[in-house]
Amino acid sequence: MLRLLLLLCLAALPLRAEEVVLGLSADEVAITATFDGSELLVFGAVKREAPIADEPLEVIVTIAGPSVPLTVRRKEKKLGIWVNTDAVDVKEAPSFYAVATTGPLKEVLAQIEDLRHRISIPKAIRLVGASPHVKSPQSFSEAVIRIRKKNRSYQLLEGAVALDQQTLFRTSIQLPSNLTEGDYATRIFLTRRGYVVSQFETTIDVRKVGVERWLFNLSRQQPMIYGLMSLAIAIAAGWGAAAAFQMLRRG
Amino acid sequence: MQIYLPIAEVSVNAFLLLGLGGLVGILSGMFGVGGGFLMTPLLFFIGIPPAVAVATEANQIVASSFSGVLAHFRRKTVDLRMGTVLLIGGLAGAALGVVVFNYLKSLGQVDLLVKLCYVVFLGIIGAMMFIESLNAIRNTRSGRAPKRKKHNWIHGLPLKMRFRTSGLYISVIPPLIVGVLVGILAAIMGVGGGFIMVPAMIYLLGMPTKVVVGTSLFQIIFVTAFTTMLHATTNYTVDVALAVLLLIGGVVGAQVGTRIGTRLPAEQLRILLAVMVLAVCFKLALDLLIMPSELYSIGTGGGH
Numbered sequence: 001m002l003r004l005l006l007l008l009c010l011a012a013l014p015l016r017a018e019e020v021v022l023g024l025s026a027d028e029v030a031i032t033a034t035f036d037g038s039e040l041l042v043f044g045a046v047k048r049e050a051p052i053a054d055e056p057l058e059v060i061v062t063i064a065g066p067s068v069p070l071t072v073r074r075k076e077k078k079l080g081i082w083v084n085t086d087a088v089d090v091k092e093a094p095s096f097y098a099v100a101t102t103g104p105l106k107e108v109l110a111q112i113e114d115l116r117h118r119i120s121i122p123k124a125i126r127l128v129g130a131s132p133h134v135k136s137p138q139s140f141s142e143a144v145i146r147i148r149k150k151n152r153s154y155q156l157l158e159g160a161v162a163l164d165q166q167t168l169f170r171t172s173i174q175l176p177s178n179l180t181e182g183d184y185a186t187r188i189f190l191t192r193r194g195y196v197v198s199q200f201e202t203t204i205d206v207r208k209v210g211v212e213r214w215l216f217n218l219s220r221q222q223p224m225i226y227g228l229m230s231l232a233i234a235i236a237a238g239w240g241a242a243a244a245f246q247m248l249r250r251g
Numbered sequence: 252m253q254i255y256l257p258i259a260e261v262s263v264n265a266f267l268l269l270g271l272g273g274l275v276g277i278l279s280g281m282f283g284v285g286g287g288f289l290m291t292p293l294l295f296f297i298g299i300p301p302a303v304a305v306a307t308e309a310n311q312i313v314a315s316s317f318s319g320v321l322a323h324f325r326r327k328t329v330d331l332r333m334g335t336v337l338l339i340g341g342l343a344g345a346a347l348g349v350v351v352f353n354y355l356k357s358l359g360q361v362d363l364l365v366k367l368c369y370v371v372f373l374g375i376i377g378a379m380m381f382i383e384s385l386n387a388i389r390n391t392r393s394g395r396a397p398k399r400k401k402h403n404w405i406h407g408l409p410l411k412m413r414f415r416t417s418g419l420y421i422s423v424i425p426p427l428i429v430g431v432l433v434g435i436l437a438a439i440m441g442v443g444g445g446f447i448m449v450p451a452m453i454y455l456l457g458m459p460t461k462v463v464v465g466t467s468l469f470q471i472i473f474v475t476a477f478t479t480m481l482h483a484t485t486n487y488t489v490d491v492a493l494a495v496l497l498l499i500g501g502v503v504g505a506q507v508g509t510r511i512g513t514r515l516p517a518e519q520l521r522i523l524l525a526v527m528v529l530a531v532c533f534k535l536a537l538d539l540l541i542m543p544s545e546l547y548s549i550g551t552g553g554g555h
Contacts, residue, residue, distance in 0.1 A: 031255055035253075035262055073548045073550060075546045076546075080540065081541050084363070140420065145547065147549060177262030178298070180260050216258065226489070227480045227484055231479060233491065234314035234498055235317050236312070241318045
């Protein structure tokens, strides 16, 4: 029994031969009233017991926002006007997704490893089986990527990770201003010849704080009071402006 | 200065919102329209999620209408009695409209219907007002006295009521019907309904233009307050931070607009409103006819 355990440990050892020691500029992102995006610094070192192997080491960093289901619609010309016709449900698409690598993704990551770990942007999106009459369902997930890449919600940053002496790595990822709340899964992969030799996972907490937090909670927990408060503000502002202008005219 | 909106979950420029609010507020004070039919597409354009834009817009209209109506009260250009009758019809219509809206939603294609509604109604109303005001201006130029209001079938209906401020003695049935119809359309199209109400009051009920603006604002306050509460309690989509930024500009704009409005002759006021309505209609029609640059759109999940 003990031998078997020892054998298992030995077998598992090559996987653990290189380990990531990670640092983050912040493991919490606070969304305040004046939040305007944030730069996240991801840095770390590779801890190893054995000497450095001959093949060059590559590093991949991914950050994924919370996943939400989506409905993607396609427009078609019908009777002279453009209308939504086909719709496909996307089961899971992260609200934010960034992949930073030391080199071109095709070279640092083998296809099979991408399938297993879901690293590249297209692999991060899961379609629901589209109904058979929808033409080319794949184009719908491509559309999601295209639209979100355009507003910087999805980022592919090839060559953005700097790696020194195969040991120290760092990269910075720009978080956009339209960030949603949630746990942002951060993954670091070390690859050799496209194969993952080690991986590390942590989460970054993105939360509203202060006034933002208070208003959001109130709107969900006390919607009646929140609604009445909104109306009271509106009425007060309307009255205030009218009174101020009246004074201006007299004075 | 960037401000992160807690409900919309986007960051936007505060001064941009103040400016937008001010611009729409001026129009609101001048014409007695809430301005929702202009503001909502503008908010979509700067990246506010549609559901939040529609709900928050309702809240902002409450503020600018209230500010505008106070100025009209001082000038005694609000027909409270007519406003109340229209409001009763309007609330009933709005409740009916929500039922119709949900039914259409279950059939799908509700977006298209809303847009077609906009194009058709804006087109008809805008063209009618434009031609009518043009004729009125030509008549006053050539020195002919404007025709006295015709005595038509509307005056034969029962339940007559005297609307002193408007100088009308008509049955309450036509205003009630106008209120209901506008309420239905307002609920379907997600606006206060001022741009339909104003022409309806002028052309169907024969009210004087000066009274129409204040009276329309008066009833819009209640309809949009009702809508705000509905959205806040069912969809949680009212963003109070967005509303505050919009309404600061809006209330100031409404005051300015009311003053501009009282200086302009009624015909010119109407022709300006007609041009604006036609411009929005034209823009929406173009969107339907021209191939969009992005054929795909992302919506929230769960049913379609």
